Amino acid sequence: MVIEEKNPWPKGRNRSNGRIAKEKEKAYNFCLDHVKWTNEIAYCPEYRPTKEELMDPLIYLQKIAPDASKYGICKIISPWEVSVPAAHVLTKEIKDFKFEALVQNLQVDTKGAVYKEDRKYTYGTFEHKANEEFLRRFPRAGGRPLSYTEKRFWLQMAHDTETVEYAVNVEGSAFSSNPNDELATSNCNLKNLKKLPESVFRHLNRTVPGITDPMLYIGMIYSIFAWHVEDQYLYSINYLHSGEPKTWYGVPSHEALQFEKVAMYHVFASENFSPTWEDGVFRRIAEKTTMFPPNILQQHSVPVYKALQMPGEFVVTFPRAYHGGFNNGFNCSEAVNFALKDWFPFGKDAGNRYARLRKQLFVPYEELLVKEAMLLTEYTRESASTITAFIQYMESLNRNLMSLRNPNVPFVYAPKSETLICSLCHRDCYLASVQCVCRIRCLFHEAAKLHCSKGCNITVYLDHEILSVETKAYDLQREEIMSKHTGVCSCIEDGLHLGRELNTKLGESGASSSTKPAK
Template identity: 45%
Template sequence: MVERKVCMSREAKLEFLKCKKLQRFNRESAGDFPCVNHVTGRGGGDALIEPASCGVRIHGNLQVGASLNGKDVFSKHRVQKFETSDLDWIDRIPECPVYYPNKEEFQDPLVYLHKIAPEASQYGICKIVSPITASVPAGVVLMNEKAGFKFTTRVQPLRLAEWDMEDKVTFFMSGRNYTFRDFEKMANKVFARRYYSAGCLPPAYLEKEFWHEIVRGKTESVEYACDVDGSAFSSSSDDDLAKSKWNMKGFSRLPESILRLLDTTIPGVTEPMLYIGMLFSMFAWHVEDHYLYSINYHHCGAAKTWYGIPGHSAVDFEKVVREHVYNGDILTTDGEDGAFDVLLGKTTIFPPKILLEHDVPVYKAVQKPGEFVITFPRAYHAGFSHGFNCGEAVNFATADWFPMGLIASRRYALLRRVPILPHEELLCKEAMLLSTLDDAVAYSLEDLKSRKSVKVSFVKLMRFHHRARWAFMKSKACSGTSLVTHGTILCSICKCDCYVAYVNCTCCWHVMCLRHDPRSIELPCGSRRILCVREDVLEKEEAAKKFEEEEDAVLHEFQQLRKGDDDFSFLSKLFPELEDRAYIPYCDLSLELTEEAEVLKGETVSTSGVSKEFFSSIRNAHEHANSSTPNNLRDGMDILKEPCSNDESDSEVFRVKRRSKVVQKRSNTPVSSNEHQSLKKHRGRNHGEAQRYAECSATRGVAMKKNNKVTNGGLREKHMVKMSNHRLIQQNRLEVRGRPSFS
């Protein structure tokens, strides 16, 4: 067999030659070199964190793509801990379950997934063979229906790494734009040069070939087009699969999907992405953003091999990676979160052999055209292509996802990573809709289990917030309370999403979730601290009480979860002077509405979905989201003393940097021409300054009310006064947004 190096684009070759030149220059000089930007996979990696301005460093002042102790980043070297001279372990990996629904079962995907989930989730991944096929091939869709469709590939070094500060793996942009047909020709040529045939080879043979190649083969790199915006499902009315609910373009908007509550689309999460690969293109070990489900459809081409880890074994998986894959010097924090943080980069590849040796269950699937692969919440997975192929994937969430989503949100907060989804708001929206349903209707066992999951998660959330507000008010940790109506904003310390309540200063710059002690933080602005609470908090508490009263199982499960919950124990430690036995769940809490609190009024949001304002600045994550968890809360606030010149929006607005663009759903609500023009003018650099200026100007124009106390029974009357002032604020805000610039 003759092995040849992969055929690379002209731009990729030039980049590779530059790396070689830098390598030779490095042997003669110890100077600094210009960096080569890197790109990793979509999702919880760089999507959640602002990348460093000069790429990821490999060694000292050298950048990725430069050199590694005299070796270029594509060269293979022996990695003792991943020794794979014996490939017999491949035959010991069992297959995941495969399901063959009939056309009737296939009608509703989420109903069918509910049916198989109890069994399939125990394997982390499963395969579903579609009973109907697409009548319009993906190639026809991408070449004819989507005229001008092109994509850029990434160059993946085909090697293992030591995974220490001097040896990591990074994926580079190739710089070459392909059409679907051009990439297919290139990929097939590479396959034919290696195997003297364009035909398919046995999956077991190619699996051993892949691991042999990645350890000691001669191929230095492969190209992979991942995270390509778009879909290969046809728009033809004659295509049965495209017309079905299994079409990825509408999957997130299905009636049982939690993501239907989002008013804004997120590529790869609510909108599908394409994955176009060649021989040995790989997707590294990773877990889906926010521990979401994913569904992957294989449109055409060679098969893919998948490896999956059950969600219940995720902690064991991370422990093995931390102790036997990564060296301690690259971990950003201690414990299991350190490995999780590095895995989010989506460039970690290692043979499953090391997992088998440490009793971590691994399952595999060979996905062929016309087949779906489902990954379940918190299930790590990886894999590679057997040749040219095209797949499509999208995330989704059902009601049973909320407990897993909470775990992911807490981990992001510990690592100070910007979330992609507003978990707290999604939970509240779904729970409030659930509270309006008729209990007399007979639901399936799967439906009842999912609804119970929502109820328990919601009760836990509302119980925590009520207990926290009681403690904050009794301890005088805040000087007053404000009612707010806007959507989710981010904590300026841990970046977690805040929806039900949070603490803010009167300048609106320093948002804190209720998991921090505001008394220990000295605000740079010197302002007073205000406890901000949603105006409909009483309705939400009533719904939570209703869930507890109607189902004893909900209250019982909440009480069991509370015993080991860090949030509730944190409150007891934070306010030791307050006795827990003095607290009564859902008791009336007096709200002291202060003059300063008037400035904190927010914008009214739609009740039908999650507010669009989270994503108003979705292009930019917080500048400091990639820094480690602060040693103390005061240190966490230091980063906010100086506004960032390159930040395009307010620090407290919910923002995401998943991809380079975000598309908003079309709304039936008309937008005035003045508002439309003002939004266009301030979509750029000065949007944040304009918004803060508007709030301050509006505050000066509103007649301040004297401090007064109202009980829960008087909230409605106070809200009428508040809304009157709120309209004045909105009017001033639009006027200020029309200003040309703020320097």
């Protein structure tokens, strides 16, 4: 660790729940010079939109994203006054609201030290416990400046073995159902984001808690949200309903690989990673148990920015932007993921990494990409990233279909069903899959892996809309596509023709036995 001063209190110190000893308070004050680096972290951008600008918050985010994304995170101050507080919603509007909390050790790496207690809290009982914990750590009346609280946090991370509790991923929402609450009835109610016209998630016909639908986070002093990127490199937005502030640190997405490199060499130095170290470090950080001081990143030329989120403020994190932080006392926040059109290149990179790790996606990337592309009518600056990702996807699909053109490999239309999952890499197979009686494979593997190792006959199953999807790809950027590869449509049509010929030769019974899909 960068903080190398000796522990100012003995290892066998008292860990009772009584008031903090004056000697310990003095020792912290004496050590504050060791964390002066907290003063050197620049703040992320802060925006103050009007109610009119937030009529559609996703359009507003598209407007500020070119600048705000350079910092990894940004803060948006809500123009609305909340008329129904979160405490009322969670104690009066929602009946029998109870939740569990994680117990966190205050240390850099909490792997194996985060667990749940067998206890259910109400909003009031957790608030009472959180306030007691705050007074135990800060017994003096009048409070301290937040800069002091931040410095104390990092000193305690270096020296403490005490625990705090944090209720994370709690199902529910603290936005009121009262029709007179302006914020709750606006599109900035996080429950409404997925339905907006600019939301990629509007194509989904199912919910994914915490991804498409918001969840609650109820914290106490120094409870931690460890360094991480969002699932599938998605956007996230967090609204602080009430309580004490949250301190955030963010790293721009273009520094994500450098962030992982610093973590490997300077945080996980004792661990052995494979030659594909990036994926190993990513898997390790994805456990959300690591919170190291951001000055380690700064010392290795990785920019870090911070935000101090107050009640009534939103914090947005951008695709593949590492972020983490802590709570400055009892508070209640709510967060959800979302995706805009410019997310698709990040979604592609995340999908490739998840495939290497055999980690299943939370939302079906291929389905979302195709459905979004099918609605585009022209090539514009706003749609450019979607179109590029779509064309690259279709080109790759076509190359692999071409490799399977064989009189003994029929192409047939698949029956309508839910999205299939590749048994090799856990990608979703939206437009095409290779199947035998043993398993399902996506089209993004070398030819040898697409054939069955047991010698079973394989069949290429195609979605009924695949030809119209290919036609759409030509329409969106005909000249570029035609200059780069041969016609996808002809490949698919030839494959389907071969499938029909093969079925005719084998007869109905033979065809059904050889092309039976995996279950």
